[in-house]
Amino acid sequence: MRVLIAEDQALLREGLGMLFENAGHQVVALLADAEDIPAVVDAERPDLVILDIRMPPTFTDEGVRAARTIKTDHPETAVLVLSQHIETTHAVSLVALGGFGYLLKDRVLEVDEFLATAERVAAGGSALDPEVVASLVTPSGAGPLSRLTGREREVLELMAQGQTNAAIAARLVITERTVEAHVGRIMAKLDITDATGHRRVLAVLKYLREAEAASG
C-alpha cells in the first residue's frame, strides 16, 4: 500500500518510513508539519496517512484537524493518528468515520502488531488504542457494563479496539466459536442489535459513548 507519513521529529519520521518500506509498502511522502498534508494527499492519493497528533505550528491538535480534513475530502483515504497520550473525545468521534485508527505512539515498537493494525485501518477497518478503550469501558456505577463478566469485558475491549473475532480468539487463546458465544452474550446484555465487521465496532463505541454521556 501507499503510505504518507507526517511527523515533526526527524528520527521518528525516518524510522517510520523505514518500517513501512521494510514491510514492502511504498512511502509516498515524509512530511515535517501539518500544513502541506492536504495538498500532498490531493496529489498522491495515498491509501494510508500516518499522522502525529501534535505538530508545528501550535503543537496542540494539528493531527486531529488534518485527519478531519482528509476524511472530509477523501473519505476513502485511511488515517492513523499517533498520539503521546490518551485522549477520548476526538479519538472516538473520528473512529466512528471508519478507516480510522488512534494509537499511542509507543505501539510502533510492537512492529508486527502495529503493521497489522495499519493494514486493517487501510482496508477500511477501525483501531482504537487499548488504553483509550479501557478508559471507556470502566464501569461507573450500576450500568449494564457492570453486569459483564471479566472475560466478557476483555472481549468487549478487543471488539472496541477494532479486532476481528479471529484476532480476539488468538489474543485470548480461545476458539473463535467461544469468542462468538461471548459476543452474543455481550450484545444481549448491552441490548445491541446484531452487527458484524466494522459496524460492530461502531455499535459498541456508540454504546460506550452513550454510557459515558449518561453518567455525566
Add this chain to the structure above:
Amino acid sequence: MLSTTLEVAAVGLSWGYEPAWDTLIYAVNTLVLAAVGALVASRQPLNPIGWLVLGAGVFSSFTDLAQGWAMRGWPGADVAETIANTSTIPLAAATVICLLLFPSGTLMAPAWRAVGAAGVLGAAFAVPTFVLAPEAGSYFLDGVNPYAANGPAWWGLYVAAMAVLLGSFVLSVVALGLRFRRSVGDERQQMKWLALAAGIAAVVMPAGALLWNTVPAVRIAVAVAATLMPVAMGAGILRYRLYDIDLAISRTVVYATITALLTATYAIVAVTVGAVGGRGSIWATAVVTLIAGVGARPLRDRLQRLVDRRFNRSRYEATERVNTFLEELRAGRAAPEGIEKVLREAVGDPALALGFRLPGTDTYVHLDGHPMPADCEHLPIRLDGEEVGIVALGSAASRSRLPELLTLAGLSLEIVRLRVELRRQLDEVAASRARIALAADEERHRIERDLHDGHQQRLVSIGLSLRHAQHALDGTAPGAHALIQRAVDEITQSIEDLRELARGLRPAQLDAGLTPALRELARRAPLPVQVHSSTARFSPEIEAAAYYTACEGVTNAVKHSGASQVSLHTRCDQGRLVLLVNDNGVGGAALGTGTGLTGLQDRVKAHGGTLEIISPRGQGTTLRAVFPCAS
C-alpha cells in the same frame, strides 16, 4: 505720601505737648485711614468709599498738623486750633456717607440719598456755628473762642446741626443693618467684616467713655477700635479672606466672653477669698489662677459651640455632623469611609473627594483604589506635617471651612487611609498569588509537553531504531537479538512511566475539558469514583484548578477517610464553577490538620475561589469549591 509728610510734621509738632502714646496712636490711626483709602481707591477706582477714606486720612493728618501747630503757639495758632477743633465734624459726615455706600459703593435705594444730604448739610452748618459760638471756648486751650461773635444763638444752631448730623449717622447705621439683613453670599461676608469691627467698637467705645479718666489705657483701646473700622471696611471691599471672617467673628466673641467670665470669676473669688484670707491674699491669687487654668479649655469649647450655634449655624452644623459621625465610628455603627460623604454634606460640596497618596509615589487614589487626578482644586491632608492625601474640591467656597473639619476628622481620615492602603496591598497580594498559581500551571503544562513531545518521542524513535537494528540482524545473532528485545521492553516501560509522570503533572485530557479529565481520574482511582459532571467549559486555569482540587479530594478520601466510595460533581451556577467531592468515610476532616487541605485552600483562593469543608464526624466529607468564571 502727602498724608505721611503732614503726619510726620504733626508728630514732630505735638511731641512733648501731650502724652507720647496719644500722639502716636492718632498718627497711626490717620495713616491707616490714608493707607486703606489709597489701597481701595487704587484697586477699585470706581468705588467712592476708597476716595472718601483716603480723603479722610489726608484731612485727618492735616488737622493733626494743625493741632500740633496750635500747641506750639506759633503765628496763626488760633486758626490752626479752630481747624483742629472742628475737624471731627466733616469726618462724621464722611462716616455717614461711607456707611450708606458700604460695601458696593452704591446706595441701597435712591431715597437714602436724603440721609447723606442731611449729614453733609448738618456738618456744613455745624462748622460755622461752632466757630462763631462763644460757648465753644471751653474746647480751646486758653478757654476762649477767638472768633466768637454776637448774634443769633450760634450755640443753639450748632447743637441743632449736630443733632441732624447725629440723626443721619443713626439712619446710616440703620441702612447698614438693613443691607446686612438683605445680603446674601459674598456681600454678606463683606458686611460681616464691618460688623465685627462695629461690634468691637460697640463694646469698647462705651467702656472707654465710662473709664476715660480712671483707666487711661482704655484710650488706647478706643483708638485701636476706631482704627479697626476702616481696616475692616477695606478688607470687606477688597474681599480679603472673605470666608475666614466667620471664624474671626466666632473666635472674637468666644474670647471676649471668656475674658469677661474670667474677670467676673476673679472679682468674685478675690472678694470672697479676700474676705476670708485678707486683702491681697496670695491664696486668692492662687485659687483664681487654678480656676482659670482648669476652666479655660472646656469653657472655651463649650462657649465655641454655643456661639456657633447662635451666630454661625452652618459651621455649627458642619462640626456637629462630623462629631456625630466620629461617635458612630467609635461605636462601630459606621464605616470610616463614610467620612467622605459626611464632609461632602458638611460643606455642601457634592463633588468633594478624598484622595490618598500611595506611599513612595505621587499617585493619589480614591477610596475605591482607583487613581485620582491631582490637578484639580484641592487641599492637603497632613499627618505629622507630611502630606498623606488631598481633598479635591468642587467649589472654592468649601475651602475655608474644610481645614478645621479635616483636623477634627483627622483620626477617621487616617483610618480610611490605612484601610485604602491595606485593601490595595491585599489586592496586590491576591493578584501576585494568582500570577504565581498561573505561572505554576503554565510550568506544569510546559513540563508535560516536554515529557510528551521531547523525551517520550525520543524514546520511541530510539526504540524504533533498535527495532530496525533487530530487523537488520535478521536472526544472525540470537544473543544480540535478545539483548535488543530487552532494551525495547525497557524503553516501553520508560515511556509508560513518563506518561504516568506527565499525567500527574497535568493530564492531557484537560485539553478536552474538565469532564474527560475527571473521568480519567475516576478510572485510575483505587476505589469506585462516580462522576457527575457538567459539560460546560471554563477557562483552562479554572478547569485545571478544579481538576487538582478534585485530585486532592480523592487522594484525601483514599488516604484518610477510609471511604468505600467517592463521587465528583461539577455544575455551572450563575457562571461560577461549583465542584463537590463527596465521600462516605469517617468525616472529621478540617483545614490545617495536616491533610493537605490547607494547601488545597491556597490553590483555590489563588484562583479567586472559595473552599468549604463539611465533615461531621462519622458522616463522610464533602469538599465544596467554588471558582469564579471570569479569569
